[in-house]
Amino acid sequence: MLRSFFMSFQKKAWKKYILFAAAACFLLSGGIWYVKEYTTVGNSVNGHEMPVCSVETDEKQAALTFETAWGDKKTGEILDILKEEKIRATFFVTAGWMREHPDLVGRMKAEGHDIGTMGVRHENLSEQTSAEIRAELQEAEHTAKEEGISMELFRPPYGRYSDTLIRTAAEEGFFTICWSIDSRDWKNYGKRSLIKEVVESEELRNGAIIRLNSEAKFTKGALKELIENIEEKSYEIVPVSEMILRDNYHMDVKGRQIPRMT
Known part of the structure; x- marks a missing residue:
């Protein structure tokens, strides 16, 4: 009789253990799913902030972006083109x-x-404190407002960013924008190299953001042909502000904005 009692107890104990293990697995898998979903809402990916580098869109669009911090002669000619x-x-x-x-x-x-x-001043802001970043962006915004310009786009100098930088920029009302295609015009490899870097890139797809430098040696000379090549691939070139998503999106690990399913 005693033997029967212990056997019955062991069976009940095992059942409880199995139920507990099953529940733990369910909660753990659910927890992982939840964290994964949560960390890809907005600009956060796996717990880290990401800049916008491209946009998932059905529209066949791409954006040309010019970094302009030094000089003026070529910038004026680029505007002419x-x-x-x-x-x-x-x-x-x-x-x-x-x-x-x-x-x-x-x-x-x-x-x-x-x-x-x-x-x-085009300085690396990725290692600065939130207070320092905030002061930098507020001064830049104040200068823009004096020229009658309202800004919402921020590019971190040299493409260097941190969680603090992106979060602080967002708090100041800025979308942090990097790029999916770097023309590498700053390397001064020549006109043909610049065009090839962009046109033959596997990242030249809907929502691509292309990086150029206004005062780089070969950018102005390559620009007209670059535009023609992009348009020959049936892309419409638009400003970044007309392409990015402002809400209801998440990011992938490459910084691509993806609309959330509703």
């Missing part, structure tokens, strides 16, 4: 450059280009 080709692009400028070249800033605005900021 864009006007001639009826292209609206996105210029990321520093507050210092805006103060020195209000005429070019005025042209950018009048001709329908996006104007975003890279801060005040």
Whole structure:
């Protein structure tokens, strides 16, 4: 009888163990699913903030972005080409450059280009504190407002970013924008190399964001042909502001904005 009692007890204990293990597995898998979903809402991926590098869209669109922090001669000529080709692009400028070249800033605005900021002096902000970043962005925004410009786009200088940088920029009302295609024009490899980097990139697809530098040696000379090559692939070139998603999206590990299913 005693033996029967222990056997019955052991069976009940095993049943409880199995039920407990099953429940634990269910909760664990559910927990993992929840964390994965949560960390891909907005600009967070696996617990880290991501800049917008491209956009998932059915529209066959791409964006040309120009980093503009030094000089003015080639930037003016680039604006001439864009006007001639009826292209609206996105210029990321520093507050210092805006103060020195209000005429070019005025042209950018009048001709329908996006104007975003890279801060005040084009310095690496990725290791700065939230307070330092906030001061930098507020000064840049104040300078823009003096020129009658409202900004919502921020490109971290050198493409270097941190969780703190992206979060602080968002708190100040900025979308942090990097790129999916780097023309590498800053390496001065020549016109053909620049065009090839963009046109033959596997990242040239709907929602691509292309990085260029206004004052790089070969950018101005390559621009017209680059535009023609992109348009020959049936892409419409639009400003970043017309392509990005402002809500109801999540990000993948490459910084691609993806609309959330509703």
